[in-house]
Structure formats: C-alpha cells, structure tokens
Amino acid sequence: MDDPAPVPPVSAQALPRDAQSILELAARSMFDLFANASEGMLLVDREARVVWINDQYRRYLPALGFEREEDFVGHPVSAVVQNTQMHKVLETGKPILIDLLTNRAGTFVVSRIPLRDASGAVIGALGIVLFDQPETNLQPLIAKFSLAQRDLDEARRELATQRLQHGGKRQSKYTFTSFVGTSPAAVEVKRQARRAAQSSSPVLLLGETGTGKELLAHAIHASSARSRGAFISVNIAAVPDTLLEAEFFGVAPGAYTGAERKGRDGKFRLADGGTLFLDEIGDMPLVLQSKLLRALQEGEIEPLGSNQLIPFDARVIAATSRDLVKLVREGNFREDLYYRLNVLPIRVPPLRERRSDIPALVEVLGEDMAHRSGIAQPEVLPGALALLSGQRWRGNIRELRNVLEQAAMAGDSQRIDVPLLERILRDTGLEQIAPALAPSAEATTGGSDLLRPLAVQVAELERSAIQAAMSATGGNKLAAARLLGISRATLYGRLENPDQ
Numbered sequence: 001m002d003d004p005a006p007v008p009p010v011s012a013q014a015l016p017r018d019a020q021s022i023l024e025l026a027a028r029s030m031f032d033l034f035a036n037a038s039e040g041m042l043l044v045d046r047e048a049r050v051v052w053i054n055d056q057y058r059r060y061l062p063a064l065g066f067e068r069e070e071d072f073v074g075h076p077v078s079a080v081v082q083n084t085q086m087h088k089v090l091e092t093g094k095p096i097l098i099d100l101l102t103n104r105a106g107t108f109v110v111s112r113i114p115l116r117d118a119s120g121a122v123i124g125a126l127g128i129v130l131f132d133q134p135e136t137n138l139q140p141l142i143a144k145f146s147l148a149q150r151d152l153d154e155a156r157r158e159l160a161t162q163r164l165q166h167g168g169k170r171q172s173k174y175t176f177t178s179f180v181g182t183s184p185a186a187v188e189v190k191r192q193a194r195r196a197a198q199s200s201s202p203v204l205l206l207g208e209t210g211t212g213k214e215l216l217a218h219a220i221h222a223s224s225a226r227s228r229g230a231f232i233s234v235n236i237a238a239v240p241d242t243l244l245e246a247e248f249f250g251v252a253p254g255a256y257t258g259a260e261r262k263g264r265d266g267k268f269r270l271a272d273g274g275t276l277f278l279d280e281i282g283d284m285p286l287v288l289q290s291k292l293l294r295a296l297q298e299g300e301i302e303p304l305g306s307n308q309l310i311p312f313d314a315r316v317i318a319a320t321s322r323d324l325v326k327l328v329r330e331g332n333f334r335e336d337l338y339y340r341l342n343v344l345p346i347r348v349p350p351l352r353e354r355r356s357d358i359p360a361l362v363e364v365l366g367e368d369m370a371h372r373s374g375i376a377q378p379e380v381l382p383g384a385l386a387l388l389s390g391q392r393w394r395g396n397i398r399e400l401r402n403v404l405e406q407a408a409m410a411g412d413s414q415r416i417d418v419p420l421l422e423r424i425l426r427d428t429g430l431e432q433i434a435p436a437l438a439p440s441a442e443a444t445t446g447g448s449d450l451l452r453p454l455a456v457q458v459a460e461l462e463r464s465a466i467q468a469a470m471s472a473t474g475g476n477k478l479a480a481a482r483l484l485g486i487s488r489a490t491l492y493g494r495l496e497n498p499d500q
C-alpha cells in the first residue's frame, strides 16, 4: 500500500477499437467534468512549466499577483504559485489526491495528478482546485467528521470500559466533582448521593433524561466502599427483551450451540464485589421483573440453561426517566420490585430547576468538547449565554451539550453569539421561550385558576416571565430584555412599575 506500482498506462494497441474509443471518451468526460465542476485547472509540462490554465483558474491570477496571462503561463509553476507541490508529482509520478494549499491567493483544497504517455513516462501534471474557501465549502464535511469523531470516541470509551470489565479492574469514570453545579438543587442532590455512597442499600435515581443520573451512579460507586470493585452497567432500554435475561444472568456452557456454546457471564456475575447499574429500569419487561426480584431477594442468580444457583454480591443502583409510581399503578411495574429498589430514592432535578448552573456547565462542557475534538474552546457571548439560560431543556444537560457542539461547529469563528444560537435552536427544533413565558403547567391544568380576569392573569404571567429572565441572566437587564424580546426601556418600565 505504501508504494503502489504505477498504474499501467492504457495501451491503445492492446484494446479493440470499440473499447479504445470508449476509453478515450471516458477520459475526455472525466476531464470535462473536472474542468467544469472544479474551481480551476492548471497543466504543467515535464519541466514543471505552466502550459495551460482554464477560464476558472484565470480568476485567481490577480490574487496571485499577475495582471496578464502571459506573465503566468509559460513560466515555471514554482515561480508563479507559492507553495506549489506540482514538481513533487512530476518527480515521484504519484498523485496527491487531496491536499490543502495556502498561498497569497487564499487556502484551497487541491488535487494533483501525474499525466503519462503511452509508455508510462510522466509527461506532465494536472493541478485541480477542488474548492476555494474550504472553511465555508467544507463545513458540512467538517461538521460530519466531528460528529463521527465524537461517536468514535464514545464507542472507544465503551469498548475500553467493557475490556476493563472483563479484566475485572474497571474504574469508575466520574466522581462527585464531575457533577458540576452549585445551585441549591445541585448541592442537595450531591448531598443525598454522597450519603447513599456510605450505605450499601439499593439506590433509585429518578429524573428526566440527560440530568446526570448515570454520572451520579458512577460517582456513588467511586466513593463507596466498593470502589475497587467493578462498575457494570446495563441499559435495559437498549437491550432487546429476548436477550435481557442472558445479559443479566449469563448463559451456562452448552446451553446453546454456536457462539454461546462456551457460556457467558451475566452482568450480575461481572459486578460481583462492585456495583451493578440498571439504567432505564422502567423499561424492563414484566417477566424479567419477577426474575430480577427473585435474584435481589435471594442474592442468587441462575444462568440460562443451568439449574444451579450462584450467589452474587453486587450493590444495585437503578435509574429511570419514567414515572415508576404511575407504571406501578397501571400494572406495568411490579410493586414489590419497586419497593425493593426504592430504598434510597434520589430525585435528580431537571436543568430548568437549576438554571443558575448553566454558565458553569457551558464552561465545563465547552472545555471538554475542546479537549476531545482538538478545537479551540468556543467563547459564548453574554447574550447567547442568557439565551441558553432561558431554554426549556427537555433533554437537559445532554441537550445543552449537543446545542453547544452544533454551535461550535456551525460558526465561522470561535464565538457563539445570539443569531448563531437562535439558528441552531430553531434548527434543532427547541423552544426559544423560557417556560415562564409559556402557559405554566399549573395554569393550564388548574381549571378554576383560569377563570379570573384576563388582565390579572396576563400581569401575573408577565411578572413571572420578567423574574425568570432576570434570574436566568443573573440580573443583566439588557440580556433579560433580549431574552424576552422587548426593549430595554420597556423592561425598565416594568421593573419600576410592575402594575402598568
């Protein structure tokens, strides 16, 4: 692969006439295609002298410092195009299929291809400008690449986790310091989680998606007496129902043919001496709930296809974004299992209940993003920060991270400002209004509450909207006004005289 043999030239004599003319046509079509679709083409001869440029290429001449075509064509390419690599292609006979070329005319994505005669000798080279302004033209590609890179990072981390799990020395990746937040709600949740770490009873983490339940589970494990044991997690929602039992309890040798012939340890077994994190427990099928309950009660598991009971010693932390009490009431979650898991319940607050943590989170998430992708940490301008602070954040911190990532990738500079953010929020379909501006849950559900004079209700709503905007922006009136879509004068007026 390092040193490919030169492609044998198409030998005209060796081909039947038909094939020969088709090949010639193909070569011509390719050439025309590149000539038309690219930003410019340039041809050099064996001596690296420019012998031809096309109309598109001619546009660059002034920027390269040439008024007349004669001053460019006919001259050595290295004398007229700074930083050119065309001579390399001539020397090595190898194409440079894609490269970035920067010179006084700008930065270009270029391709350089050697040209050979019928005997295979290099007789010149073709330079193609694929794009100019790669920052703009390649943005979608770069954005896609960053996303792919992120997925790859995640997959690698997961893989490393699994390897460590099987090696039995799995370390937890988060501690309580990873849980960013100094708001009263964040401090309280950390206090409860720290207390849970001191005990060995089951913990139940309840909260919307993206609030940090998994992070807390790791942190609890890491500061518990079992921190030297494994932290094993199962995302119940992600495993097909039919595979869950084997995933949990393992498979005895010989139970199946094929890949499972040798048997396999279940997660309970792997978590022996450590912590077993059961994520999305609300999604567990009823049949398996009974088996899980039995395992928890007896402290023993029965691998599939065996009739032996194996004792296990794992601390269970369960989490769900679903309303478990409602599931119990509807008969979709076993009440006895609920009580067994609900020994130390911790409610993890949604982001909108701790908006004052948003600036710190933006900082930490930005830092982390920059660290992982190698880009500079984006600077979030005050107005944009205010806008972020006012969102509803249904997807909580995970969603905040996604929005920041997209904004960082979409911008032309490292700055994230209000127009850019508004565009991202619109594109990602998030609401732009603070919850206080939308009818609140209480106002829409409490029927009698709505049967009061409209003016009073409007005034109330307005007051709470202003309050929310002021607290979201840390008292910055200009930012609050912008968030509310009113002028600063109007905001001042309302603040001074709330009843008008």
Ligand SMILES: Nc1ncnc2c1ncn2[C@@H]1O[C@H](COP(=O)(O)OP(=O)(O)O)[C@@H](O)[C@H]1O
Residues within 6 Å of the ligand: 178, 179, 180, 181, 207, 208, 209, 210, 211, 212, 213, 214, 215, 216, 361, 364, 397, 398, 401
């Ligand atoms: N308090 C926090 N500080 C910093 N990052 C957080 C915090 N809470 C959550 N995150 C990050 O947000 C993302 C979602 O968190 P996760 O624990 O997976 O949420 P959940 O399990 O509740 O869906 C993760 O990338 C996590 O690292």
Ligand SMILES: [Mg+2]
Residues within 6 Å of the ligand: 209, 210, 213, 214, 279
């Ligand atoms: Mg989760």
